[in-house]
Amino acid sequence: MEHCACTLRTGTTGLMSRQPAARRLAVIPCSHLLLCQMLDENHHLIQCILDYQSKGKAAECTQYQQILHRNLVYLATIADSNQNMQSLLPAPPTQSMTLGPGGLSQSGSSQGLHSQGSLSDAIGAGLPPSSLMQAQIGNGPNHVSMQQTAQSTLPTTSMSMSGSSHGSGPGYSHSGPASQSVPLQGQGTISNYVSRANINMQSNPVSMMHQQAASSHYGSAQGGSQHYQGQSMAMMGPSGQGSSMMGQRPLAPYRPSQQGSSQQYLGQEEYYGGEQYGHSQAASEPVSQPYYPDGHGDYAYQQSSYPEQSYDRPFEEPTQHYYEGGNSQYSQQQAGYQQGTAQQQTYSQQQYPNQQGYPGQQQGYGPAQGAPSQYSGYQQGQGQQYGSYRAAQTGPAAQQQRPYGYEQASLPKPPGRVGGSGMLDLAARLPPAKRHFVDHRRVLVRGGRGGDGVTCFHSEPRKEFGGPDGGDGGSGGAVILRGRCLGWRGEVAVSAPDRQVKSLSSVLSRYQGLDGEDGGRKNCFGRSGRPLHIRVPVGTLVKEGSEVLADLSHPGDEYIAALGGTGGKxxxxxxxxxxxxxxxxxxxxxxxxxxxFLELKTVAHAGMVGFPNAGKSSLLRAISNAKPAVASYPFTTLNPHVGVVHYEDHQQIAGRATGLSRRRGWGAIQSDALADIPGLIRGAHQNRGLGFAFLRHIERCPFLLFVVDLSVPEPWTQVYDLKQELEKYAEGLSRRPHAIVANKIDLPQARARLPQLRARLGQGAIALSAATGENLEELLLRLKELHDGHVAVGLELGHQPLRW
Ligand SMILES: Nc1nc2c(ncn2[C@@H]2O[C@H](COP(=O)(O)OP(=O)(O)OP(=O)(O)O)[C@@H](O)[C@H]2O)c(=O)[nH]1
Ligand SMILES: [Mg+2]
Known part of the structure; x- marks a missing residue:
């Protein structure tokens, strides 16, 4: 195990203070391995400089040159302090050197030597000295004390030192030389660079492991991925802040990018948990060798510690574009780090405001923390990194939209916005008690509001550039007026006589359509609000002001009263x-x-018109299922009533004793509707009696029944007066097809006046008795004839017959 211990015995924070300290050393211990690494670093630095020169990036070149020169000066210092420096120089090119996961190949070594030659030339050019190589020279056993010293003396130094401490993990190689990057932070003249170096200190635990660990610990590790992880960790902020790093764990997606040894991962876990910090200080373990001059340089130089294959790779990947792309969020973060290097407190304080987007990342990438093995390469980690930063860039907007996009979509609608459903419930809860006849109604209708579109981006591990996937909101529900319809018989709507069909009493004064749902993630469109149907009686006129918008004169007729709002995008x-x-x-x-404005004009085939007490209601009760009130006083009937007479066929009706079919089912072949309206009197058009406003309810009747009380003197005069009133109400109304019904024929005086009536009004007058049912068949036959005549005329005009 080779140990590289280039020790700085004084607490130094920067180059200016470190070089004198280095000069004070009588002998700087050095090793063959360390020299190889330093030379290789320099070689890669030269590569970067040449590369940036070819790209015309002078600023980067200058920074790299400064780094390179510091390294060369430090090498010279080592050479001065070691008499046997020549023996420590790298072996000839034929000698194999495996350093870290990628290892330094023979060519790498040779190139390192070659680059060293170039460096000598660079030194000769008079470039400023540098001590970057100190960052590659570990001081395992002593770095703890150094860190303590640095923290107590110079905060900036403590930053980098703490970063180096992260690198040492229980699973890391103890054989690798610990690094010391302290000197980089004191460069006041290149503060930007220093700050970057300071940042990168945090990531070096990983990268340094690969660089220097020639042991088997990292033999299978993927250099590129780990490099990148180290870089991501660098962006996370000061590594020495154990507790604060917990708050940045959303960046964990970077960590899985290293697919190498589990020991590394465990080490990082401890690092996050803060345990690693203390453990690393107590052991002489490999420490980081951080510095990344800038966005490009960070990555480039970090890659330079790896084999050539890894080194060239990132420049061909979108990562470079990412850093070059001027991602503002990332730039701000970088700025935050740079500022933080100047002063540790400032660093930690500014770091977090610049990472506002991380909470969002944590949601998106949280599961990745527990599954590092699924990330096979640093490129994927890059993708996540890019996506994370991009998400952070759009984080505030997304957070503003989320209350619409996610939470609201999953939560029930507030009661205030869904007025329609509430109204429906209210209408359903209305007691089915007595309903008054209503033939006018003012209604405020409002369509449902469209759902909001949302802003969100596709979030998926290992998928770069997820792209926007915010769905559109659903359209609001419309409010539709629909003629009373209980079902369909083929294509014909079927209506049923019930209480609600006769009146607008069940129609409320305000309707609110159902809102559309908001959009969601993954291009999910919000559900459109269901249309809200308002049941109105057949024969309802829809007006807006004086303009007639619709006439729902047939069952099933619909009119869209209010359109729903369109959904947002x-x-x-x-x-x-x-x-x-x-x-x-x-x-x-x-x-x-x-x-x-809804106006009901009762729809019926036949309208019964007569003076009060003529027996209209009694007649309707006799021939239909309707049950209007019957009394011996005038104006018993105050509202129109509609009764339906069902015919099975003409012969059956005629063959019955009563001549009447009262089928209550839906199997009727044909049916007629009769409308019973309040009684008219002479001078009704002058608003005598109940007036004649209710004549609107027979306005739609294609044929009429004039009902007269045959028991009163001169009953034919009633017919004259009725026709006069009808004509004053609507011209031509009295000339519609009609039949004259002489009621109460059961009374003796009525039967005596029948000849006079027929002499004056014609022989077609039908004498009957609603009370006894006498001669009702003739009335039904007459109704059938009138109905057939109406249907025939309507078919000629192309009108569909009204069916009940
Ligand atoms: N004897 C006899 N009485 C009848 C006959 N039809 C109706 N009546 C009576 O006449 C009176 C009035 O009958 P209604 O059916 O209420 O007359 P109406 O035309 O509806 O009266 P309004 O509703 O006020 O317009 C009631 O007392 C009935 O019993 C009939 O055929 N014979
Ligand atoms: Mg009546």
Whole structure:
């Protein structure tokens, strides 16, 4: 076991103070292995310098040159203090050297020698001295005391020293020389570089393990991945802050990128838990050799400690693009680290504000911590790193959207936003008690609000550039007025006579459509709000102001009263070639809001018109299932009533004793509806009696029944007056197809007046008795004839017959 112990016996923090300290050493112990490493480092530094020169990056070149020169000066110091320096020089190229996971190949060694030659030339050029190689020279047994000294004297030194302490883990090689990177932090003239070096101290536990551990501990480790892990750890902040690092564990996705020995991982776990810190100080274990001049340099130089294959690789990978891409979040983090190197307290304080995005990463990558073995390479770790930082960049926006996108979608809607369902429940809870007839209603309808789009990005381990996957919100539900329909017979809607079909009493004054759901992750669109159907009686007119919008005169007719709002767009919608990570999302739109006036015009085939007490209600009860009130006083009926007469066929009706079929099922072949309206009197158009406003309910009736009380004197005058009132209400209404019904024929005086009535009104007047049911068959036959005539005319005009 070769041990490299280049000891700095004084607590130093920077180059300016360290070099004098180094000069005070009489002999700086050195070894062949250490020299090989230092030369190889220098070789890679030269590689980086040349590479940056070819790319025209002068700033990076300057920084690397400064590093290189410090290394050369330090090598010269070692050479001065060791008389047998020549014997420690690397072996000839034929000699194999395996250093760390990648190992230093023969070519690597030779290149190192060659680069050393180049370095000599560089020294000759008069470049400033450097002591970077001290970072590669471990001081295992003594580094604890050094760290303590550094912490007590110079905070910046303590930072790097603590970083080095992380590298020592129970599973790490004890044979590898511990590194000491303290000198890098005192470079006031290259503060940026110093800060980077300080940052990278944290990651060096891993990288140094590979570099220097020639033992079998790291023989199977993948240098690249571990390098990268070390780099990610470097970005996490000061490694000496054991407790604070716990808060940064979301960066754990980087750790799994090392697929090497489990011992390393265990060591890191201890490191996170803070146990490793104390343990490493008590042991002479390999410590980090950190420094990464900048974003590129970090990675490049770190890779330079590895074989050439690993070294060249990162420059071809998107990682470089990532660092070059100017990710603002990452840059801010870097700035935070740099500032932190100047003063430890500042470092730790600024580090965390700059990592606001990490909590989000923790959610996304938390499980990765427990499964490091699934990450096979550092490139994948890079991808995670990139994704994590990108997520951090969009973190605030995503957090703002999450209340919409995730939580709200999973939680029940607040009661205030879902007015529609609440109203439905309320309507369902209404007592089925007495309902008043309502033929006018003012209704405020509002469509449901569209769900909000969300902003989120695809989160998946080992998948780089997940891309936006915020789904769109669902559309709000519409509010639809629907003519009363209990079912369908083929394509024909079937209505049923019940209490609700006759009135708008069940219609509420306000309806709110159901809201659409918000979008979700993984391009999940929110569910659209279900349409809210409002049952209205057949014959309902929908008006907005004075404009008639719809006439629901047939069962099943629908009218969309209010449209739901469109759903918002998720950030996936805004994905474009020039914006691969959009954070824009749009909220859902409110639904349409309208104030409508509903007016019911009762729909029936036949409308019965007559004076009060003529017996209209009695007649309706006699021939239909309707049960209107019957009394011997006028104006018993105050609201229209609709009764349905079901015909099986004409012969059956005629063959019955009563001449009437009262089927209550749905098997009727044909049916007629009769509307019984309040009684009219002479001067109704002058608002006498109940007025004639209720005539609207017979306005839709294609044919009429004039019901007269044959028991009163001059009953034919009632017909004259009725027609006059109808004509004043609506011109031509009295000329519709009609039949004259002379009721109460059972009374003796009524039967005596029948000839006079027929002489004045025609022989078509039907004499019957609603009370006894006499001659009702003739009325039904007449209704059938009128109905057939109406259907025939309607078919000629292309109208579908109204069915009940
Ligand atoms: N004798 C006899 N009485 C009848 C007949 N039809 C109805 N009546 C009576 O006439 C009175 C009024 O009957 P209604 O059916 O209420 O008359 P209406 O036309 O509906 O009256 P309003 O609802 O006020 O318009 C009741 O007392 C009935 O019993 C009938 O055929 N013969
Ligand atoms: Mg009545």
């Amino acid at each position: 998720g950030n996936r919608f805004f994905l474009a070639n020039d914006n691969r990570a959009p954070t824009t999302c749009t909220p859902g739109q409110p639904g349409q809001e309208r104030v409508l």
